[in-house]
Amino acid sequence: MTSNEPVLPIQQPNRDVKQNNDGHIERRNRRALVDIGNLAPTAVEIGKPTQISRPVTRNFRAKFLENAQGEADKNVKIQKPQADPNNEEVSLKAHEETPRRRSRKPSKSLTTVLTARSKAACGITTKPKDPVVNIDESDINNELAEVEYVEDIYTFYKLSETEGGLQDYMNSQPDLNAKMRAILVDWLIEVHRKFELMPESLYLTINIVDRCLSVKKVPRKELQLVGISAMLIASKYEEIWPPEVSDLIAISDNAYSRDQILAMEKVILGQLEWYLTVPTPYVFLVRYTKASLPFDKEMENMVFFLTELGLVHYSVIITNSPSKLAAAAVYAARCTLGKTPAWTETLKHHTGYYEHELRDCAKTLVTFHDCASETKLKAVYRKYVNPEKGAVALFPPARNLVAEARGSEQL
Template identity: 75%
Template sequence: MTSNEPVLPIQHPNRDVNQKNAGQGERRNRRALGDIGNLVPVPTLPEIGKPQPQISRPITRTFRAQLVANAQSVVDKNIKKPQETEETPKRKPKKPTKSLTSVLTARSKFACGITTKPTDPINNIDESDINNELAEVEYVEDIYKFYKLSESEGGITDYINSQPDLNAKMRSILIDWLIEVHRKFELMPESLYLTVNIVDRYLSMKTVPRRELQLVGISGMLIACKYEEIWPPEVNDLIAISDNAYTREQILGMEKAVLGVLGWYLTVPTPYVFLVRYTKASVPSDIEMENMVFYLTELGLVHYTIIMANNHSKLAASAVYAARCTLNKTPAWTGTLEHHTGYSEDEIRECAKSLVGFHACASETKLKAVYRKYVNPERGAVALFPPARSLVAEGGGGSL
């Protein structure tokens, strides 16, 4: 062998075999991918009889649920429901059998003329407002119980005899004019009822000369609007609508005097708060019913005798009763209304008769502010409705 010849490495015949065996040994020691739960076998369906191919993707809870649902649907399709045949008898529900005692008792009552009348159910008028936070369903009953207890506090006393320059007719003319002003300014109904309350309470405590009666009315409306309205009328508007009868200083001075006499006590339960609740209790209630109730109530506001003889809650309940009679609602007075108002039909009948009497002659009186307000089609023209026949024959009323 010469030095120019290449030297070949010596090859051992078992070297490749040993290396191959060594590699297999390493693979045996390595954990196979299929052993870590990545491949999940599908359960064999007994109805199909063949195992499903394994899924080569990671399984999730949603995918597992889908597999089970698919398998169950296949099972349901293969299961045949037993068909009903005409020979299969159908079970009939058993009728409740009455005992001999109940049958004999019923026959005895019928023979004696004793019949059990179904009681008038009390409707849950707040059921539809459960999710309305402004309705205060949890506290509304307690609120109105408090209103009933507090409506006599700071109330109105019979003051006409203690007013040497005033009489009931003058007071009616003032209230009729305030209703007209309220309509022209398009104010909230709360403002009107609070205005009348302020005027009557002030006249109950303070002697007022005749020339200042309208000034008391204007100042009372200004106070009520500041309390109830978002945008109350300005003093200049009140001066203009009173035909410049009073100056700005006189109106503001009377406003201060009224608030001082009343002790700034303005949070009072007026008829309006009771009207809202009692109209809601008049099931079913609609816009026609609502307009009729407010029409009859405002007719009562004009008349001094009605205000003196009935507190606010009774006036509101009587207006609802008279409105139901006018619109031919049957029954005229329900258990739901008696429960929420606290008045029976006999307790409010006399006041309702008077309101219906005012309704009967509303178009003929000299004071027509309420009539003109509710003859408008926007308020259902309820002033044109015929008065309640069941009450007008017995009722009083009168004209001014």
């Protein structure tokens, strides 16, 4: 122990009792405690013993010495020697005697350090710049929007499309091929436009046609009859004022009679077991287009244009679920219109698809867009070249996706 350390005497019993000259015992008045933990510190002079009123332990003694030394450093004014620039020894001594105040940095826990290293290794160093946007916030007071249930509804749609997905049925049709189906769908799109039906009716019509062909062998001469009957069923399901049978007979150039159409309607409903509430690409397009921010009419028209181009082609319908086709159409439309980023966190959240999962389908849709004006089946092109649809068919396709598609074909 050095000489300048304070002396800590051991507490003596009955120190508060004192006997005066007359022999009477008197007690000292104790000072009231200001703080139950520690009293207000007083100036400590180095070299003088400090009285304490509690048993001394090793830990207490060490803490007491540390506190006493700290108080002494605060109250004792250290005389700094004048630093002589010509005397290096005096300057060095002055530098050594100057107390250094250490800045304590907050210590990090091991969990924090490991988490930071893991994020850095995975490339997650900052929060995402593109947070998920609540697309239903503006519809909270709209009862028809069903904001409280919309997420559950689309979860059910995704589950339903997985359970009732279409299988490759063209090999089981001895008298049909994919080209004949494309001609039929192109014609149905034209009929749908002339009758000015709701878009839901078109998507349900094509769904009914594909589901019917997947369970029933249809001769070539009855393929158009299946299409007309499917549109009649879809119109009854979706429209307030569906077209009459006589209108369908006229639009098909009297190729079929009223009895034939009604008979085929019964056959289709029997084959499908009257199951018409199905998730078509349309129900996903409505949701995904809403999640494509900023939302505008041009974006909506481009999405539906690309989707209907895909509906015409059998390979696109069979290899992609309705939700994936809708998501790929939104991605291709954003690339075509130059939206950045092409795929956002909001879209990923609501669609459940990552960008790389949609790229192949999007490249196929953009390829159809690139040659839409040159193909023989022009119903979709004529529909969306109209100024009422924003003439989006005239927009140049996404060149980066077209170039990738052509590069893949060359390989």
